[in-house]
Amino acid sequence: MEESTDESIARRVQGGDVEAFALLMQRYEKKITRYARKFLSHPDDVKDIVQEVFVKAYVNIRSFDAKRRFSPWIYRIAHNEFVNALKKKKTEKISFIDFDFFFPHPAAKETADMDVDKNDLRRILDGYIGKMPVKYREPLILYYFEEMSYREIADVLRLPVSTVGIRLQRGKALLKKNVSRLHPGGSGF
Amino acid sequence: MEEKKEQNESISARIIGAVKSGEIKMRPKWHFIFRAILWTVGVAIVALALVYSASLFVFIMARTGIWVAPVFGLRGLVVFLTSLPWLLLILVVVFIVILEIMVRRYSFAWRQPLIYSTVAILIVVAAGGILIAATPFHSELSHCRPFERPLPPSYIGASVPPRGSDCGTGIYRDLGPRRFNDIHAGVITEFSLPNFTISNRQQEKLLILVTRRTRLPFGEDFMVGDAVVVVGERQGDQVEAFGISEIDQ
Numbered sequence: 251m252e253e254s255t256d257e258s259i260a261r262r263v264q265g266g267d268v269e270a271f272a273l274l275m276q277r278y279e280k281k282i283t284r285y286a287r288k289f290l291s292h293p294d295d296v297k298d299i300v301q302e303v304f305v306k307a308y309v310n311i312r313s314f315d316a317k318r319r320f321s322p323w324i325y326r327i328a329h330n331e332f333v334n335a336l337k338k339k340k341t342e343k344i345s346f347i348d349f350d351f352f353f354p355h356p357a358a359k360e361t362a363d364m365d366v367d368k369n370d371l372r373r374i375l376d377g378y379i380g381k382m383p384v385k386y387r388e389p390l391i392l393y394y395f396e397e398m399s400y401r402e403i404a405d406v407l408r409l410p411v412s413t414v415g416i417r418l419q420r421g422k423a424l425l426k427k428n429v430s431r432l433h434p435g436g437s438g439f
Numbered sequence: 440m441e442e443k444k445e446q447n448e449s450i451s452a453r454i455i456g457a458v459k460s461g462e463i464k465m466r467p468k469w470h471f472i473f474r475a476i477l478w479t480v481g482v483a484i485v486a487l488a489l490v491y492s493a494s495l496f497v498f499i500m501a502r503t504g505i506w507v508a509p510v511f512g513l514r515g516l517v518v519f520l521t522s523l524p525w526l527l528l529i530l531v532v533v534f535i536v537i538l539e540i541m542v543r544r545y546s547f548a549w550r551q552p553l554i555y556s557t558v559a560i561l562i563v564v565a566a567g568g569i570l571i572a573a574t575p576f577h578s579e580l581s582h583c584r585p586f587e588r589p590l591p592p593s594y595i596g597a598s599v600p601p602r603g604s605d606c607g608t609g610i611y612r613d614l615g616p617r618r619f620n621d622i623h624a625g626v627i628t629e630f631s632l633p634n635f636t637i638s639n640r641q642q643e644k645l646l647i648l649v650t651r652r653t654r655l656p657f658g659e660d661f662m663v664g665d666a667v668v669v670v671g672e673r674q675g676d677q678v679e680a681f682g683i684s685e686i687d688q
Binding site for chain 1: 450451453455463464468470543549550555
């Protein structure tokens, strides 16, 4: 039997099929929980926040355009919830003015050595991601752990694609600097 | 692993349970359509308010001749800066910021760097402002008549439009020409060389004193009927001109 797409399941939910929503949750719970654990520096209330993400997704499911991809839509809800959680905790600085998306940037393209790069970086990032500034942390998580494309990350964060590229570049450079400072001569880069 | 699975199942089960019990309800489609319409109407209202404010700014600048002041040097620049309708200018900037924030909600805006949508808004505002200011829209709203030039002989005895000093009511009174003490726009009615008399929009006759210090950056080839802007301090019905320039009204 052919597996249903997220979008076709979402369409069933929009039509009132509650059980279909359970199927969507089954597909996304693990991903959203991983995203939350890496993004939020206080993992104690992750379960409540993830639950809130799914509640909001259900309440607003009729705003989802089934002609588009479901994944960026639900990740966008998760992003909003996580940012709100960080604002409430006031443990991290979230800047409202960011010149990264004010001016155009030359597009940073994905390269052929990306797979090797990705695996290495994923391993290193795991230990340092919590120490990264929020604006770099999020695209790094979405790219290296959630395996999203630049375009999908741009849809989640509502940023120009070129800004996503520049943040990934700067995030990687910052990570390299931090790792080199903490482990001189053995950064793994 | 088992614990994790149990935890996941509990989130899912809790939400499905809450949905079935009616505790969590799906918002109807019309809710989102209504919200989108409301947002679009909000954007349109802010855009109209912005274009109106911008055109009013251009209208005031043109009416009062403030924009000419900087050509008379540093003193002219000071007069220009102190005479600018700053409140209106701040209002225009605030509307631009609000419109930019509202427009960023649309994917066509956030997919591009902020500078693009800002420049697009500025172009629309500037073009809209200049176009509307060029129409009789503000003149009619403000009851501000154009300069009444001296009538040619054939008009003597004919029906003459009513005269009055009602230039500026409501917002136009607060933001308009009356607050500019060092800038005087009017039409030349007669010469008593080297001085001349102008009639302003309030139908006042002002004697313009032309001295050796008076700056005339665009020449002194004035005639009766020419619209001019005079920069200088007014004392009674006399103005010692610091600078004079002809303007196109």
